[in-house]
Amino acid sequence: MRVKKAIEGVQGVKKVDVSLENRQAVVEFDEGKTDTEKIKAAIRETGYEPA
Template sequence: MSFLAHETLKIEGMECDHCVLRVGRAIASVQGVIEVDVNLETKEAVVEFEEAKTDLKKIKAVVRDAGYEPL
């Protein structure tokens, strides 16, 4: 059993529910991500992930690949 991390990241560029869906799917596709909740109003994604399997750097990379700007 590995440790779980909770991180909140700011994401620029999301303008509608479709963007939220894309970002959520991208983050959920990362191995080790347990749960993700993307909020359009706050422009935030709350991510729970296994520290042994992934990290914020990888999560930010897929957000960027999806066309959005993690801060």
């Protein structure tokens, strides 16, 4: 839940589906408001390392 909430907190993120079991996150976002680097930074803040 921490990872999902962190990603949802990034401005421009529309939808998030996280599976820690599969080590996967599917994120729908507005490219005009954010980018993958900001999303990855939010994941790192939770203590996980994005691929």
